[in-house]
Amino acid sequence: MRASQFHISTKKEAPADAEIVSQKLMLRSGMIRKEAAGIYNYMPLAVRTLKKVEKIIREEMDKAGSLEIVMPMVQPAELWMESGRWQKYGDELLRLKDRHGREFALQPTSEEVVTDIARQEINSWKQMPVNFYQIQTKFRDERRPRFGLMRGREFVMKDAYSFDRNEEQAVKSYKLMFDAYCRIFDRLGLVYRPVRADSGAIGGNLSQEFQVIADTGEDVIVYCPESDFAANIELAPALSVIEKRAEPTEEMKMVATPGKEKCETMTEYLGLPLTKSVKAIVLAIDRKDEEGKELPAKVVLLLVRGDHSLNEVKAGKVDILKGGYRFATDDEIMNTFGSKPGYLGPVGLSKDVPVIADLTVANMSDFVVGANKEGYHITGVNWGRDLPEPTQVVDLRNVVEGDMSPDGKGKLTMQRGIEVGHVFYLGDRYSKPLKATFLDENGKPQIIHMGCYGIGVSRLLGAAIEQNHDDKGIIWPKAMAPFEVVICALGYDKSEAVREKADTLYNKLKADGVDVILDDRGLRPGVMFADWELIGVPHRITIGDKGLKDGVVEYTNRRDMNTEKVSYEQVEELLKEKLKY
Amino acid sequence: MRASQFHISTKKEAPADAEIVSQKLMLRSGMIRKEAAGIYNYMPLAVRTLKKVEKIIREEMDKAGSLEIVMPMVQPAELWMESGRWQKYGDELLRLKDRHGREFALQPTSEEVVTDIARQEINSWKQMPVNFYQIQTKFRDERRPRFGLMRGREFVMKDAYSFDRNEEQAVKSYKLMFDAYCRIFDRLGLVYRPVRADSGAIGGNLSQEFQVIADTGEDVIVYCPESDFAANIELAPALSVIEKRAEPTEEMKMVATPGKEKCETMTEYLGLPLTKSVKAIVLAIDRKDEEGKELPAKVVLLLVRGDHSLNEVKAGKVDILKGGYRFATDDEIMNTFGSKPGYLGPVGLSKDVPVIADLTVANMSDFVVGANKEGYHITGVNWGRDLPEPTQVVDLRNVVEGDMSPDGKGKLTMQRGIEVGHVFYLGDRYSKPLKATFLDENGKPQIIHMGCYGIGVSRLLGAAIEQNHDDKGIIWPKAMAPFEVVICALGYDKSEAVREKADTLYNKLKADGVDVILDDRGLRPGVMFADWELIGVPHRITIGDKGLKDGVVEYTNRRDMNTEKVSYEQVEELLKEKLKY
Incomplete structure (x- = not known):
């Protein structure tokens, strides 16, 4: 490709509404152009990268035995009603x-359409395992689309679905996909981590996310450097940080803590460590009687240690809260506790209010809680002696840096990530309501076991840039770069020698199968270099009259921006080594 | 690919609502599955063919200098309002x-989105020519979707758009695309014909369709075997079949023709040749006064010879009819002519009614027309003597087999076709309303000249099958076949020898880059052969114990179904020749 025949359209500034670095760089480099909120045109540079990503995904999906299909963008409501998602999916x-x-x-x-395909196509256990995938445009009407391709409304997704005759086989299919995903992200050249993820209402632990590591990521990943434990913070088990509850040593005492509504300010005021305090979180469960009339909400008290934070996903898995919960209103709190928030606690509470304590809280002694009286707390509180044992003791909190890994092999550490893939065991979530059955070896109808496997193809472009950029622009991993090599021919329009050497090298590299672009636009060096540093082509060869006098050209590596002189005769060899072709 | 790991799902019968052969065969072979009216799932076989077609299109578009982009499926209404199509496009x-x-x-x-891209991206004449294309899902809410992929609602289309600084350059871009299209359809192995097509309101003659020749096609193509003239019948010029008007020889005479409302029955009744009669077609143009109040419609009389038929596209280009017309109602006809239809003619007509005569009609003499009196016609009518010359003489009729080609080089003949591509010079149709301008060499703003170029990618699958099938199933051209070669291993599950020879050949062919599938399902030969004949794989190698005893396998060509024995050792050579790899 010659730059003069390629539509290069870079900008010095990103539009004012661009928020994150990948969005800014994609807009500035001319990869994408916004058409509406969350809806973008993919310009030629982006399509080159997209096609390379899609090719790698296709190759690995095919290798894993998945069969490519294309399902429609526009899908009949009836199917979505059968699965219940027409009602539940929301806006x-x-x-x-x-x-x-x-x-x-x-x-x-x-899921609905592919399950509809399966129930029509699969009749016998002999037809499984089978796995279908598509790379196709998707649409989610995000309330607040933002971050360019990271949270767009129209996007490209690879979605795959496996069909098996029992759970054992389904787990095998899941693992095949997991391995394929590792190969895909390895080949893309991204730093990533597969982590355990929440499996929502399905249950089980066969749900993993692939997170591209980036400081700007929205997700928090927890992992143990000494073992292979890694999980989304939503799911990472938090052990008790106190091994065993100690015997009481203090008397319970009510103390005035005027205006000290936060654990931090309250303990500071009392001269106690924050780890002695307990945070009270009041939830409410809406209820109806048998005739559907609204009853007063059931109030539930959750306790985590003062320096810990509530994990809402974990809370949602507590039996009593599984059906859905919300935070209690100030009125509900006042009616139940007799105090406004900031001074709440479990001491002297009505037996009607379940007290759900985090594992750590249940092992605490001589702790401080709100007195259920505005401006007062109680110190020296002990379970059993001063109040009944908690109704339930469960893991309720987010892990923190330094917590012990649940496998006991080391301490947990954290990093941020961008979710680009998800593998998920669905079981009969869709096959049961859609009645996708098959006849087993005994001729008996059975429900198909399903798994689903997604990769955010267009999102990957944004994630790769969040992970790989500097103040000059994008730094593409080789496999994702729109071009592998750029030849910057300085004075192409004026110098016969430059033209001849640049053309020759360009044609040689093309013949070798290198994805090369020749910048023949005759721009000033600074402008030309800035374009390619912004666009992020990994390898640059600069050819100019000055160097050619000595038979020399320059090689610049985009990542470290190191430049080395190399004889024109040896430049092909050098690139061969850099590109390993 | 091994058949046991590929989802092969053929059916003996097509669903009852399948109407045409390509639809039936795609459903029976398991290429497509219907999800809703005009909305299909592309199953693995179809995706293989689709991807091959897309690859050829991409290669040729890239070679022609077009740059691939992806525009959104979901497009903002505002853009469609700017072009006026939001209002005009219909349902x-x-x-x-x-x-x-x-x-x-x-x-x-x-067109709207790409013009929006152009007006933002193109500022200078130096940035052109530029041409963008996409291969992307499209949606048209057809009133009556039918014929499988031939007239679906959701479909895959390749659409390209060229941008140039003047008409001369735009014509060059158009020709580049025309040539690329010829290469694409050549490579696909289809029998096709580029024909002149209607360019609608744009005018000019830069509008050509690519028609895949098939007896079942909806379009009628007119061409001259002695020259390169070819056109859609909508557009093919129809010369006068009478060189010069002869002098009158008969007297005008009113004759009774009771119940003879058609030219055919009337001339038969009168013992005259059909070519002596003139057909009267009455159109109406709705009108409003300056205040928008409805006026009585303007009535217009069109005349074509009795054996000819009206071409409505040509009628729509007559000046007075350009603004839109409809067929007149019986009341309007009665009010204007004083007779019911079947007995209408130009003799004695009010001067307020324009008479538009076809070229042939204007050269007729001693002809027969309706008498504007029920049950009567007039014979021996002559222009000038019996009635004024026509208000306008134009080409109004469809050509018929045997007409002279407009280039005078031979006689016209006809065939049927399926439109799979269209190249079209748009001029400023979109760039003007959307204000897509650039600065010319003199720094003066000018409107961009556009062209658009479509290929119905999914439709091509249907068209190829309409052209290439027999009573056993599909006969794919090599370039479009989901697999090039099938190895039918008879008794793969039972015979060690068959298994070893089949596996060896399969692996060799794969290593040679042949797109081969090995049928290892262990089915009975009849069932297995029927599957592959239905699916339409061009080349079949049959390996069975019986032949292997003599070191022989069978080669069968899908198109002619000829089978030849070949030694196992030579089968690779044979395929090399057949496939030319």
């Missing part, structure tokens, strides 16, 4: 009507 | 609203 599911008034949805994922 | 444009109530359209094509 992110874009619903529409055709000219005859029939209802459809734009696919955000394709 | 085929699927309109929808997002969660915030903003209006969008699902792209049926992408």
Whole structure:
């Protein structure tokens, strides 16, 4: 490709509404152009990268035995009603009507359609395992689309679905996909980590996310450097940081703590360590009687240590809260506790209020809690002696740096990540409501076991840039770069020698199968270099009259920006080594 | 690929609602599965063919200098309002609203978005020519979707758009695309014909369709075997079949023709040749006064010879009819002519009614027309003597087999075709309303000249099958076949010898880059052969114990179904020759 025949359209500044670095760099380099909120045009540079990513995904999916299909963007409402998602999905599911008034949805994922395919196509256990994937446009009507390709509304996703005759086989299919995903992200040249993820209502632990590591990531990853434990913080088990509850040593005492509503200010005021305090979180569960009339909400008290934070995903798994919960209103709190928030605690509480304590809280002694009286706390509180044991003791909190890994092999540490893939064992979540059955070896109908496996293809571009950039622009990993090599021909329009040497090298590299672009635009060196540093091509060869006098050209590596002189005759050899082709 | 690991799912019968052969064969072979009216899943076999077609299109588009982009499926209404198509497109444009109530359209094509890109990206004449293409899902909400992929609602289209600084350059871009299209359809191995097509309101003659020749095609193509003239019948010029008007020889005479309302029955009744009769077609143009109040419609009389048929596209280009017309109602006809249809003619007509005569009609003499009196015609009518010369003489009729080619080089003949591509010079149709301008060499703003170029990618699958099939199934051209070669291993599950020879050949062919599938399912020969004949793989190698005893396997060509014995050792050579790899 010659730059003069490629549409290069870089900008000095990103639009004012661009928020994060990948979005800014993609807009500035001309990879994407916004058409509407969360809806982008992929310009030629982006399409080159997209196609390379798609090719690697295809190759690894094919190798793993998955079969490519294409399902429709526009999907009939009836199927979504069968799965229950038409009702439950909320506003992110874009619903529409055709000219005859029939209802459809734009696919955000394709579980319903693929299950419909399976129930029609799969009749016998002999037809499984089978796994279908597609790389296709998806749409999610995000309330607040932002961050460019990271949280767009229209995006490209690879989604795969496995079908098996029992759980054992389904787990095998899951592992095949997990391995394929590792190969895909390895080949893309990204630093990533597969982590355990929440499996929501499905249960089980077969749910893992692939996180591209980046300081700007929205997700928090917890891992143990001494073992292979890694999980999304939503899911990472938090052990008790106190091995065993100590005997009481203090008397319970009410103390005035005027205006000290936070554990931090309260303990500081009392001269106690923060780790002696207990945070009270009041939740409410809405209830109805048998005739559907609203009853007063059930109030529940959750306790975590003062220096810990509540993990809402874990809270949602507590039996009593599984059906859904919300934070209690100030009125509900006042009615139950007799005090406003900031001074709440479990001492003297009505037996009607379940007290759910975090593992650590249950092992605390001589601790401080709110007195259920505005401006007062109680110190020296001990379980059993001063109040009943908690109704339930469970893991309720987010882990913190330095916590022991749940496998006991070391201490936990944290980093931030961007979710780019998710592998998930679905079981019968879709096959049961859609009645996707098969006949087993004994001719008996059985429900198909499913798994689903997604990769955010367009999101990967943003994630790669969040991980790989500097103040000059993007630094593409080789496998994702729109071009592997750029030849910057200085004075291409003026110098016969430059033109001849640049053209010759360009044609040689092309013949070798190198994805090379020749910048023949005749721009000033500074402008030309800035373009390619912004666009992020990994390897640059600069050819100019000055060097050619000595038979020399320059090689610049985009990542470290090191430049070395190399004889024109040896430049092909050098690139061969850098690119390993 | 091994058949046991590929999802092969053929059916003996097509669903009852399948109408045409390509639809039936794609459903029976398991290429597509219907999800809703006009909305299909592309199953693994179809995706293999789709990807091969897309690859050829990409290669040729890239070679022609077009740059691949991806535009959104969901496009903002505002752009479609700017071009006027939001109002004009009709119900085929699927309109929808997002969660915030903003209006969008699902792209049926992408002129608006690409022009929006151009007006933002192109500022200078130096940035052109530039040509962008995408291969992307499209949606048209057809009133009556049918014929499988031939007239679906959701489909895959390659659309390209060229941008140039003047008409001369735009014509060059058009020709580049025309040539690329010829290479694409050549490489796909289809019998096709580029034909002149209607350019609608744009005018000019830079509008050509690529028609895949098939008896079942919906379009009629007119061509001259002695020259390169070829056109859609909508556009093919029809010369006068009478060179010069002869002098009158008969007297005008009213004759009774009771119940003879058709030219055919009337001339038969009168013992005259059909070519002596003139068909009267009455059109109406709706009119309003300056205040927008409806006026009585303007009635217009069109005349074509009795054996000819009206071409409505040509009629729409007559000046007076350009603004739109309809067929007149019986009341309007009665009010104007004083007779019911079947007995209408130009003799004695009010001067207020324009008479538009076809070229042939204007050269007729001693002809027969309706008498404007029920049950009567007039014979021996002659222009000038019996009635004024026609108000306008133009080409109004469809050509018929045997007409002279407009280039005078031979007689016209006809065949049927399926439109799979269209190249079109747009001029300023979109760039003007969307204000897509650039600065010319003199720094003066000018409107960009555009062209658009479409290929119905998914439709091509249907068209190829309409052209290439027999009673056993599909006969894929090599370039489009989901697999090039199938190895049918008879008794793969039982015979060690068959297994060893089949596996060896399979691995060799794969290593040679042949797209081969090994049928290792252990099915009975009849069932296995029927599957592959239905699916349409061009080359079949059959390996069985019986032949192997003599070191022989069978080669079968799908197109002619000829089978030849070949020694196992030579089969690779044979395939090399057949496939030319």
